[in-house]
Amino acid sequence: MPLHINTITHQYLGGNVLKALCIAVVLFVGTSTSVSVWAARDYIEIVGSSTVYPFATVVAERFGRATPFKTPKVEATGSGGGIKLFCQGVGVGHPDIANSSRRIKAREWEDCRRNGVSDIVEVLIGYDGIIIGQAVDADPISLTQLDVYRALAKRVPNPNGNHSFVDNPYRTWAEVNPALPDQPIEVLGPPPTSGTRDAFVELVLEAGCDQVPWIAAMKSVDEDQHKALCHAVREDGHFVEAGENDNLIVQKLNANPKALGIFGFSFLDQNSDLIKGAMVEGHIPSFDTIANGDYPISRPLYFYVKKAHVGVIPGIKEYLMEFTSNKAWGDEGYLTDKGMIPLPPQRRTWVGTSVRSLEPMAL
16 A cells, blocks of 8 residues: 655754655555655656746745745646656656646556556646747738648648649748748747647648648548648758747747747737737737637647645645636636636636546546
8 A cells, every 4th residue: 555654754953953864665556566665855846838837837936935835846848748757657756747738648648557657637727829929020920720731841732733742842931822921931839849839730730731621531531641741840941949948939030030930828928028929810819819719729738746646745735726726727817917818617617626626537
């Protein structure tokens, strides 16, 4: 059976605190003979999405000020990188919480289970938009999802009209669509480990790809081939991976106003003096257009919690209560000031109830 230690005994000698060097507890996982070791850690460790990072950080800071618990440590490793760390095992050497700007994938879920991370609490916290951004003083651009697909896909429909694919030949936006500016295609975006990249590929590239009827029909015939063709991003220099650092993208956009960048709405909202969002399918990204569904590129935001760590690492349950409190994620909560789009009230109530009971998710 798992044995949990919630406090570390401090011994006092000559008025000085003698700190316990280590308290190890053997944790048996189910009937497995494998073990993991618990050692002393008195703060919550959070990894994952750079998009969720500012929301988690402000909650962590308020939590640290308002409670007797230490301020959680929050790191922006990207959604995929954070979930990978999260799924490596149970115990003090592994993160307690993983932030993600997309839902955990089936293969990640299986990796967790193989490593003994079996009871995971899923927390849907709100919504965010994916922005195709420009420097604030750049000439405005209006795009469709089909435009972006043609500009950034690795292979595109043959321009001669045949039902075949060719390596992407487009070098300027005007070649993609004569109504667009005659300027080079240069888009700065996140790496494959980013949840923003995953969501962008699905919500923009695949959506644009499926605006071509014969490609959309392919999905029901060969889903794997359809995904391979619609999700692959070009690698010839027109799409530039800029890492997980959105501030670096902003710097490059201001150095080259003809370039575009991909990031979350919350980042745009906090940096509106430096960047603006391009119009997509006739809609400018804003809090209202994302909340009412007019802006077409939006996605849910999550974090994941190891139930086995609750009651072992101090403050996890209290941190969950802070994050899902009305003052934080409510319609007028402080997370909306950071650019998060809140869940509808009924959905928020349902998620909050599930979180308070620490109900493990079912994929």
